[in-house]
Amino acid sequence: MPETNLADFNSLGLPKQVVARLEKTGLTTPTPIQEGAIPVALEGRDVMGLAQTGTGKTLAFGLPLIAQMLSYDERPSRRMVRGLVLAPTRELAGQIAASLRAQVEGTQFKVGLVVGGVGINPQIARLDKGTDILVATPGRLIDLMERKAMDLGSTDFLVLDEADQMLDLGFIHALRKIAQWLPEKRQTMLFSATMPKQMSEIASTYLDDPVKVQVNPPGKAADKIDQSIHFIAKAEKTSLLIELLDKHRDEAAIVFSRTKHGSERLMKALVRAGYAAASVHGNKSQGQRERAIKAFRGGETLVLVATDVAARGLDIPQVRHVYNYDLPNVPENYIHRIGRTARAGMDGSAIAFCSPDEVDELKAIQKVMKITIPVASGRPWEGVEAKPGTGGFGNRRRGGGGGGGKPKAGAEGAGKAGGKPSGQRRGGKPGGRPGGKPGGGAGGGKPGGNRRGGRRGAPKT
Numbered sequence: 001m002p003e004t005n006l007a008d009f010n011s012l013g014l015p016k017q018v019v020a021r022l023e024k025t026g027l028t029t030p031t032p033i034q035e036g037a038i039p040v041a042l043e044g045r046d047v048m049g050l051a052q053t054g055t056g057k058t059l060a061f062g063l064p065l066i067a068q069m070l071s072y073d074e075r076p077s078r079r080m081v082r083g084l085v086l087a088p089t090r091e092l093a094g095q096i097a098a099s100l101r102a103q104v105e106g107t108q109f110k111v112g113l114v115v116g117g118v119g120i121n122p123q124i125a126r127l128d129k130g131t132d133i134l135v136a137t138p139g140r141l142i143d144l145m146e147r148k149a150m151d152l153g154s155t156d157f158l159v160l161d162e163a164d165q166m167l168d169l170g171f172i173h174a175l176r177k178i179a180q181w182l183p184e185k186r187q188t189m190l191f192s193a194t195m196p197k198q199m200s201e202i203a204s205t206y207l208d209d210p211v212k213v214q215v216n217p218p219g220k221a222a223d224k225i226d227q228s229i230h231f232i233a234k235a236e237k238t239s240l241l242i243e244l245l246d247k248h249r250d251e252a253a254i255v256f257s258r259t260k261h262g263s264e265r266l267m268k269a270l271v272r273a274g275y276a277a278a279s280v281h282g283n284k285s286q287g288q289r290e291r292a293i294k295a296f297r298g299g300e301t302l303v304l305v306a307t308d309v310a311a312r313g314l315d316i317p318q319v320r321h322v323y324n325y326d327l328p329n330v331p332e333n334y335i336h337r338i339g340r341t342a343r344a345g346m347d348g349s350a351i352a353f354c355s356p357d358e359v360d361e362l363k364a365i366q367k368v369m370k371i372t373i374p375v376a377s378g379r380p381w382e383g384v385e386a387k388p389g390t391g392g393f394g395n396r397r398r399g400g401g402g403g404g405g406k407p408k409a410g411a412e413g414a415g416k417a418g419g420k421p422s423g424q425r426r427g428g429k430p431g432g433r434p435g436g437k438p439g440g441g442a443g444g445g446k447p448g449g450n451r452r453g454g455r456r457g458a459p460k461t
Contacts, residue, residue: 031056036213046210076130083157117286138174231378234355258326324352327361
């Protein structure tokens with residue numbers, strides 16, 4: 001075994017005290033995104049960093065901020081914010097703040113956190129004393145700025161973390177408003193795991209001749225994630241989920257549902273089935289969300305049912321399984337969801353369910369990732385490619401393949417390639433189910449408009 005490469009962090013140009021603190025927190029070797037971004041950021045250049053979730057993006061921008069602020073002779077004055085980090089969700093903002101605080105422990109550095117869902121007056125009081133690095137969600141930041149609780153006129157650094165999700169959640173208008181309060185002369189860094197087309201607009205608007213640091217191709221998931229998909233009727237999803245969860249009752253799992261009400265209903269169904277489950281979604285207060293995540297992190301609950309508020313910002317290494325109970329409307333969110341497992345060098349599984357009205361979502365996910373997700377059970381719906389021999393659908397309980405494992409051959413399974421599927425689809429021939437194809441007819445249509453458009457206006461943060 002080679003010796004630890006503590007010198008690797010030294011070679012990036014970080015001050016000795018920063019490297020020493022990294023050693024105390026057990027970090028000795030930079031990740032690829034840190035190795036690529038830190039030297040460029042220390043030069044004062046704008047940075048566009050693209051890397052998978054769980055690859056150390058927070059320290060890739062956080063360490064250069066801390067290192068450059070060490071040269072300041074004075075503490076920040078009242079209401080001053082020297083560095084601003086914007087994050088799309090409360091959970092991600094909290095995780096960033098905790099990570100940065102661990103690197104400045106024992107110093108005079110102040111890392112502040114402002115998010116919605118909690119009282120605003122204590123935040124105003126803390127901001128009045130000045131802040132070195134402020135981590136914020138856009139909605140609460142605007143509320144505080146309109147109350148003149150802080151001054152961004154002397155802010156030297158702006159970081160946009162998970163910028164692609166800000167686009168998805170409608171934060172682009174909030175970002176434009178916040179930018180009006182910031183000085184033109186500043187260093188700006190943008191980090192993301194995916195690269196949608198609109199990202200170039202953000203980069204050209206807010207970054208000045210940025211250096212692009214790309215570790216993995218956009219849309220690529222971690223290599224250690226074992227992905228699979230079950231084609232199943234919507235009404236049977238809950239029973240299949242319970243069946244699969246029963247195979248690993250002692251291992252942590254996150255289940256993603258598309259809606260807040262759906263998440264809550266599913267969580268209650270799992271509790272009735274005997275699982276220690278909790279839920280995290282936008283209808284929960286910040287305190288409720290934090291308590292649910294704390295219980296999950298501590299092992300008191302082993303199943304966390306969540307909407308996409310938990311798709312980013314949850315760094316819990318013991319998560320071994322991620323279930324996409326509902327496929328996301330935005331294909332990039334699938335990548336972020338499954339990125340909650342296989343963290344810190346571990347492996348994990350990502351199991352997705354696809355009902356007939358989710359075919360478009362699955363097509364979009366596979367197109368973005370440039371893969372065909374292996375089929376665990378069921379027969380692919382129309383227009384979704386699958387590998388030969390992964391086959392037969394119908395009523396899952398009549399032999400559509402085992403839950404979670406490889407489909408079995410013979411009477412109990414899907415049959416070998418070329419054989420007939422075990423069981424018949426409801427509705428007979430392909431295309432014959434009630435309502436016609438997804439999006440057409442009375443039974444399965446989606447609302448009109450842009451599928452990625454999301455809600456109007458910025459959501460609560």
